[in-house]
Amino acid sequence: MSEAKTAGRELSYAQAIQEAIAIAMERDERVFLMGEDVGVYGGAFQVTGDLVHRFGDDRIIDTPIAELGGAGVAVGAALTGMRPIYEFQFSDFATLAMEQIVNQAAKLRFMLGGAVSVPLVMRFPAGSGTGAAAQHSQSLEAWLGHVPGLKVLQPATPYDAKGMLLAAIEDPDPVMIYEHKILYKMKGEVPEGHYTVPIGKALVRREGPDATVVASSIMVHKALDAAEKLAEEGIDLEVVDLRSVRPMDRETIIRSVMKTGRLVCVYEGVKTLGVGAEISAMVAESEAFDYLDAPILRLGGAEAPIPYNPELEKAVVPQVPDIIAAVRQLVRKER
Template sequence: MNAPQATPAVPADTAGAPRILSYAEAVREAMAIALESDPAVVLMGEDIGVYGGAFQVTLDLVDRFGPERVMDTPISELGGAGVAVGAALTGLKPIFEFQFSDFAALAMEQIVNQAAKLRYMLGGEASVPVVFRMPAGSGTGAAAQHSQSLEAWFGHVPGLKVVQPSTPEDAKGLLLAALADPDPVVIFEHKLLYKMKGEVPEGHYTTPIGKAAVRREGSDLTIVASSIMVHRALEAAEKLAADGIESEIVDLRSVRPIDHETILASVRKTGRLMVVHEGVKSYGVGAEISAMVSESDAFDFLDAPILRLGGAESPVPYNPDLERAAVPQADTIEAAARRLARGEV
């Protein structure tokens, strides 16, 4: 097994400057920290070794830690996920990467019927500490079978935790938190975010699973968003603010469990709620949040109906213009928020 590479020294002229990494680099760093600190951690997936993964996230990890820790699996999602679940049952902490989240449909037996249920079925005598990494979302022209947002599928299943990091900092912190969790965690990483850069703390830290983040304070309406929609909502919020409409942006971060209290506190404050996600609108995460608010005391604070924005009732198109039209964009979020703020919904 190859020894880990030393971390390069920070040049003197950059000392004290914010530490900037891309989303992909932050995920890679989290995996490297885990591999260095815990011999039970292993990486599994198709082409994650020499090739570096479909989106180059694992890149040099096989050179640093060797093929015994960074393992290429055959082109069989069912088989690879099954090996990861079995490894977790025997004491390892596997991170299994799907090339595209869509391909997890081939491994639903292992994720939903095995990983999610075995702790319950064995009376708590065993746990399944496996992490499934899933590149997700549209915007790359990958068409209907490679562009879906399936977080609501997995959020429906007791026994799974489901997270959607929207920033490089959270991409690292949520992955490290997932590795510390005794239960299976599904991480949806939006493909368009891999090149996004942001501040990332050094060393080991965790971002709590099940805790939302208020990315922008506001008083006129609450926008709950997830993954890339957080950034589109923030872009829309700046344009709304120019016209005196102040939006509070809540980054969901965790689909299961959902941070009810942060959302309810924001709704009580603003009196209006819009939920935005890329997954198809029907039966989506927005429906769950809307129902949760409607069933709480926060319902009495609402001054307008709850508004949901989601993906179109269609497979994701290949045509770039249609692909863009099929999911919420900053301009559609802005227009919907204006209607909500003006009482036009």
């Protein structure tokens, strides 16, 4: 980390991302951003804002609505000396670009025996809670987490959103960043200037001896809320912010589970074959298995698309009461 000022300045998650983009573009002329409506519109979630006025439309590039082609252009630019940031308008639209992400960006370095690298960043506004229904609300980070060659991040705070993006831009390999749309307006402390958050490191957000909750993205905040409420009944949770789906921070997670003996994984993506399945299996295969005092639990998205109706929409992803209930179940079993 370089001389980051830590005065209590607050920015929203979206502003923090914008600041990271601006810092990177100031520092390195190879960095540019492309995506749909990222120019004068400022991005569907106002992440790019006025950047086009500051850097010009040849560095903040509005693309046609063509995700496969746009993603491929970013891959080609990364292969030939540039440092592109590609913004998907909604992460769901990346399904149109899977060919370029999975077959090209992820594999080119390997297929060419290390002769090239693909220093590419892609940003994926993801998650439910906006009433945008099934095709604009998914959390498909596990899809990309399954692909060697990619790195997949899920920042949960404005501080991490800025520091992880700067780390991703400076990384030689393709980094996919899942940003939760509900977090864009969340405020938090963000130092001025350049700093990075290391890729692949989870963070213990709250320490406690009774059970470990490994949560990702917006679920970190729900887990922290649940921990406050559980503390009132004498249950002291440890909350681990996963931060990075690939590579996954085995060490931090296992150390926490060995300490608490109980694990709940909380994530918004569909439960089956999701990020929590990997965390659970990793712990079950590890030296932490002998320390478990209760079965591992997973709280993930329901086996359904995200519905439109707001009550239904809430019902298909884990909520604070669900986390509280799961932890009570785990802890009381043993008491």
